[in-house]
Structures are given as structure tokens and as C-alpha cells.
Amino acid sequence: MHLIFENVLKNMVLLWSGKFKSLDEGDGTYEFAEGIWEEIGQLTVEAGNTIPSAYGARPQNVADDKTACTADSWCFWMLYLAPILLRGRFRDEDSEYYDHFIELVKLVRLCMKFELSPMDITSIRTGFEKWVISYERLYYQNDPTRLSACPVTMHALLHIADGIEACGPVWTCWAFPMERFCGSLLPCIKNKRYPFANVDSYITGAAQLSHIKNRHDLVDELRLGPPERENWMEVRIGGYSTCVLVYPRVTSPTLSTGLEQKVVAALATRYGVNVKVIRKHVPLKDIASWGKVRRLEGGDTMLASSMVAGTALDGRDATYIRYQTYIDLDARKKRLPPRLVLQTFYGQLQHILVVEIPAHVQLNLSAPEILILVAIRSCKIDEYNVNDLDMHYYKDEGALDVVDVTCLQCLVGRVYDRGRWVIIDRSGDLARAEAEIG
Template sequence: MHLIYENVIKNLVLLWTGAYKGLDEGTGSYQLNPTVWDAIGAATAQGGSTIPTAFGARPPDVAKDRTACTADTWSFWLLYIGPVMLHKKFEKRVYYDHFIEFVKIVNICLQYEYTPDDIASIRSGFARWVEQYEKLYYQYSPDRLSACPLTIHALLHVADGIEAAGPVWAYWAFPMERFCGRLQPCIKSRRYPFASIDGHVVSTAQLSIIKVKLDCEDLIRLGPPKKEFAVGAFSHPSYPTCVLLPPHRVSKPMTAGLFNRVVVSLSTRFDKPVATIKKYLTPSDVDQWAKVQRLDGGDRMLASSMLTSLEDRRDATFVRYVLLVDVNARNRRLAPVYKPTTFYGQLQNIFVVKLPAAGELNLIEPTTLILAAISQCKIVAHNDLDMHYYRDEGAVQVVDMTSVQCLVGRIKTTSGREWVILDRSGNLARPYYDPEH
């Protein structure tokens, strides 16, 4: 982590801003105009309002508030913000492409597991990147030797480290810093600080051994048990992957347009006419909730229609959802073939719909459905890093809550004409579709 986020990316920024060890551009043209870099820093800071808190700390102004940039913030900037902000900012495209190649290799490094081909890609990828770095920044000039610090050479050994120690997510961390952070509060004496530290370490070790040997971690927990969910949360056995959180509306009437969207969704779901659905559903049968929490470490997503306006609120309403789309929809002569397709949009409403037993709907017992109303983003383009660009939002879709996968962030391009969706979920958050069920 120190290698990538505290050294390489910082040195690249220093090179781009003309502040690296007194070096000029030489025969290159990689330095950014100061006003351009200031604009990138300001846009980075402004983007914090549309990036959920779950993604990490609010990004600082990388141009003017360098002291606030930690390894964590540089990591997020490298992987998500930098590729957006640096697009078309260099005089020559080669410098941007070189940066993007670095991002791609780091993304492979951060995978939870690797194939032999992945490790080979990391090794060859860093080798090519270092060679290109020498051409662009070192320029094969002895006077510019300071552009090649040891950290650039160390990239050539990342693949060796993976083969020796495993995936980098297991050790690209700050265990010593975290341990020191746990020790600092235990210092009670300024005169004898080490005695306090020694006693705390011994006591903590003893408690850890007791917990393991007697299997009593919950019984001797020193702090109060953490409440998993707030009072008033709603869950249903039909939806084991999520729980709804308050506040919620029970008696407040829905608008006719919103109710009709729910009815149309159920009409498609049960393959019945709208009139049939309305026989068994009234607006009073629909509750609205403000939040949905994906279980097993998933995200907490908010319904935009239930939020109050706060100046410092960070947007947690945009989501990724997956629907089955008939690839033969335009040709009615062919049998339907459904393919899981990813969409992005703003979660506007969360509904709990209660339907009675009804033979016309093939419901043999009362049924509860959890639905989501989402305003779909109209994707207009995407880049090599699978980042999606959109300008407008389309019509509201009402889908089953099981389709909603996770939060996504957004950031505006420096032109202000488009939004870029930041999806950090990775392959592990993708749903599995069994065509047999």
C-alpha cells in the first residue's frame, strides 16, 4: 500500500504539477497547467457530496489540501476519480493512457483471488509500464536519474510478492499503525507510559486466550452489544438478503401515478391485466420505507423521496440493479431468451406490497412483496475501466428488491455535461442467475 498510494501515485502527481525534485519536462510535455490541476482538485472535493459515505472519507482537494490526502484517499482517487478528472487534460494522450494502464494493473492486484494468468499479467504489465515510464519521464537522460526512485523498480517485484505471500488485500494494510492506535488510549501515566502499555498488552492477550479456550467471546464482551438494526426494522422470510429500516409511511396516500407504476409492475410479474391487479390491491395495501440494508456486509441504500434536504449529506440513493432482459424481445417469432443485464439508477421509493390469497394471481396464501422504484440512468458511453457515463435519467421502473445489488457513487466530469458512475462492487457482488428456477 505504501508503494502504490504513498509513493508512486504521489510522485506522478508531483511530476504532473512540476514539483518533482526540481525537474522540468525535458523533451516531454506531461506537466499540467496550474489552473487545470486546481480545477481537478476542486472537482474532486465537490464530488464528495455524490459519493456515499460507505465508499470512504470525503475526498479532499488534492491540489490545495495535500496534507489531508491519506493512502486511503489516494487509493480511491487513483482507481475512480483520477481516470475521470485527467481525461483530455494532458497535451499528449500517451500520458493519460500510461496512467490508465497503471490503474488497470492495480485493479488486478486488488482482486480477491488470482489465476496464474492474472499473476503473469501483473508481472508483464508492470514491466511494460516501467519501461514506458522511463521513456516518458526519465527520457534516458542521466540528468533525470532522480525520476527513477527505488519505488518504480519495486513495482517489478509485486508479482513475486503475490506468489510468496498471497493476495495483496491480505497485507496491503497498516497493521502496526492500527495496533499503535489501540495502544494510545491506554496510556494513563505520562511519567510511566510504558508500564501502562505493558499492562494493557498483557491484559488484552489474557482475555484473547480466555475467549478462544472457553469459547465465551459473547459472554465477556466489555462493551455493550451492538444492535444490528434499529427498532422498527422490517424483514420478511421471502427476502432473506435485505432488511428495511425506518422511517416508514403507512397511512400517507400515494399519488395516482406512483400507484399505477406499482400496478403495472405487478401486472408484468403475474402476467395479468391491470384491472385484475387492481381488484386485489389498493393504495392502503402499500407501505413506503426510507432505507434498505443488504445483509452479510452489504450496503445501506436510501430512498430519495423519503430524505430531508441537508447541506452536508452524501448521496446514498444511486444503486446498481440487475434485470433479466429478453434478447429476442424485438422478434416475437422467437422464444424468449433471458439475459441478466446491469442497470444503474436512483432509488426513489421502497414499497412493501401486501396481496391477499387470490386464485386469479396464483397466490394460495397472503403474499408480501418488497419493491423498488428506480429512475434509470441513460448510459451514453463507457471507458476501458468499465466506468459508465450518463447525462439524463429515464422513466421510473418498479422492480423486485432482490434485483437491487449495491450502492454506486457518481462524479461529474470537469466539463459538467456528464456524470460518471463509480461502481466499486467487483465480481463478488454480482448476482447468480439459475435458468432452471
């Protein structure tokens, strides 16, 4: 995929900024107006503050910081930032150049799927064929004097589907793992005169050690670093197997009237009782507030904005999340039974609350239990502006939702552009749970 990120994308950027091999735009209108590309570069840098570090390194200024823009950073910019920042910035408001670029983004996303079906490969093959033909019409313009606009890397796109059929999905043979491995070899070079001998010795020793670990089940005994141990900053709560709470913690925090009412209402709905019963039997004064929650098995660490927002050393916002909860489609029709469907929402995680529920006959509980509730300030998604790249626009925030912590899914990033926020979600639709009740 380096072919696309380091060559095709860079060539298109040079075309848009009027710096491609001293070639003018001919009969086209694809070059940005003066200052637009610099503005896009600055917005790319500013987006780093509202995109959590779990998404990768901070985006670099694509307009002037060429040395820091690796294939990895170009990949992130292309898949997540460019569809937002390029929209409406070509000279034609309904630009076919923008639409042409979005088609490339869709093809790249399709190529990067973990598994590919024969139908997917066919879509990749036909998609790149159509894309290259459109490229020749828009940039080459069927003019032999503009032949420099058609480097061999454009032709190579036509063979990506063949490569997938021969080798499997692109992640099985792309260069990212090899580049990271080469980076790990640099510290092992201690002799400038015989660097390759150092590398050979290191690789041989590492391979032998790995073989012994696996062959004799000695992974922990032969660990060169410190032994793994459970983080003392993390606390598991019984009944919650998908997440752990992470310090800081505040006991008996002062809840605002609005938040307390939301918590009481959520508990009343959960236990099917009146709010007066909750206030009578649940000790709200004993609620504990936590600063972070981490989903297990490689999940994200999500921060509560009321306690730890802005304290991260890298200054990157990790409080906006995706969450899922059931809603009643017939909520306004009181006489009808509930018709629940699972829906996806976005918002800012503001509070993580641990509530101890005592056993009581009025609560239908024979044994006490502990609940982890989260308060989320929802984002009012503008459905009109939702595109088909799973990027959601919003301008205002909505109501405060109090739900169980198991509703939290992952961190999301945000990009501010021309008066609106745009939510980017790296996990995509394939990571969503699909369920329906009723």
C-alpha cells in the same frame, strides 16, 4: 501497497504539477496547464457529496491538503477519481501520459484481488516491467541529467510479483491493518513517562481476554461493550432473507399516477394477469412507503430519495444504486417465446413500497403474501463512453422501473465532470451475478 500510494503516485503528481525536484518536463508535455491541477483538486472535494459514506472518508483536496491525504485517500483517488478527472486534461488530447497512468491503475487493481492465479502473477510481473520501461521513456527520457526522475521506488515495482509469490496477495501483508492497530493503541497510553509500559499492559490484557473468549466460548458473556441487539429501527418481511427495511415509514402514501401505473403493471406481470384484476383485488391504498433498505451480511444501506434524500448528517448521497433484472431480448417480437437474460442497470432509488397481496383464485394465490417493490429512476448509460475500468458515463435519466427489492445490489458513487456524470462501482465485475434463462 503504501509504496505506490505514498511514493509512486505522489511523485507522478509532482511531475504533472511541475514541482518534482525542480525538474522541468524536458522533451515531454506531461505538465498540466496553469490552474488544471487546482481544478482537479476542487472537483475531488465536490465528488464527496455524491459518493456515499459507505465508500470511505470524504475525498480531500489533493492539490493543497497534503496532510489529510493518507495512503487510504490516495488509494481511493487513484482507483476511482483520477481515471475520470485526468481524462482529457493533459495538453495532448489523446495523451499517452493518461494511457500510461491507466495501465498503472489496472495493475494496482490486479494486485488487490482477493485471490491471484499464476497467470495473474505473470501479468503483474510483465505489466510492471512494461510500465517502468514506458515511465523511463516518458519521464526520464533516457537523459542522464534527468536521473532524479527515477527514484528507487520505481525500481521496487519490479519486485511486487516476487513479493506476492513469497507472501501471497498483497492484502495479507500490507500496512493498512497495522496502521489501524497502532491507532487503536493511542488511547491506552495514560502515562507520558512510561508509555511503552501502558502499551505492553494493554496488548497483554487484550490478548488474554481474547484467548479466554475463544477458548471457553464466552464471547457474549465477556463483552466489554453493550450487548448486541437487533435494531428496533429495522423490520424483516417474511419471504425476504437478504434484506431488512429501515424506518422512517409512511402508511398509505399518495402515489403519483405514473408510479401507481408502474406498480400495477409490475404486479400484473408478476402474477400473469390483466391490470384490471390487480386494481380489483389488490388494495393499493394500503401500500406502505419506507425510507431505507439494508442488504444483510455486510451489505449497503440504500436510501429512498422520496423520503430521506438530503437528510443524512454527512450530506453524502446514498440513493444511487446498481440493480439487476431480467429483460426479454425478443420483447418486440410478440410471437416468439421470452428469451430472458440478466442485465445490470444503474439508477436512483426513489421509492420503497410494501404491498400486501390477498389470496384470490384470479391471482393464483392460495395464501396472502407481502411484496417489497422498489421504484428506480434509471440512468441512460452512454455505451460509447464506457471504459474498461467499470466506470459508466451518462447525461440523462431514463424511465422509472418498478422491480422486486431483491434486484438491488449495492450503492454506487457518482462524479460530475464536464457535463456528464460518471458512475463508480467499488464492487466491480467479479461481484456480479451471472445467470441466463432460455
